[in-house]
Amino acid sequence: MTVMQQSGGGKSSGNLYEVLDLILDKGLVIDVFARVSLVGIELLTVDVRIVVASVDTYLRFAEACNRLDLTTSGGAGLPDLVNGAVEGGARNKSKGALTGAADALKDSLRSDGEEERAPAKTRRRSSSSGDSRKESE
Template identity: 75%
Template sequence: MTVMQQTGGGGGSGDLYEILDLILDKGLVIDVFARVSLVGIELLTVDVRIVVASVDTYLRFAEACNRLDLAASGGAGLPDLLDSGMEKGSRSKSKGALTGAAEAISESFSKGRDEDRDEEKQPAHARRRTSSKRKEEKE
């Protein structure tokens, strides 16, 4: 469930989603230059908090906990998960609420300003899905 991305060669847009926060929130700002309006984008970081704190997310967490079979992977002896070198049972790569929040944002990102151009319709989460497929193949 891990990715190592080397943005180097073509600087292809495959990595763009991952570094949006840098391109939009970091970098030099010079007050004599105007800044392009970023309607819909400046909400990026705010959106995360809204999504994470939403009722839906709480319900999702509750249901996810209910579904967990703690006994199946050693019951309560889990505090040392980190020390014990990770539990191997958790191969479920299903997207959880955390990733879900990220996707909601990436969708709002692509909806925010791509309404007039097909090439930009490719939603970020489609790409992420492809990349998680790639990850699974690797395993």
């Protein structure tokens, strides 16, 4: 696995999603200037921080643990245990609820069309659950 290296040189918008929090939440704010209406997008930035700490997530964690084969846990250290976890698609399989909400946003930003916010929002909602709460910050 390689470190994903992104450079500011050339067109850097390809990795826009990964710096979204900087563009939208950092940077200079001058109080005498207004900010364009970001209805939707402001919610998005907040939403990507939300861990879906809900019944669904808990159940999914429990099931994921049940599925893990820990029979080698006797004296083996972590590096041995996680061998293979990185490859073979295990990561994708285990993505699930944790990143689901963020993936929806990622999709909406990566799609080539001029995606309006409303559909992305709907999609995101459907991938998280109603009683999600903000992760402790």
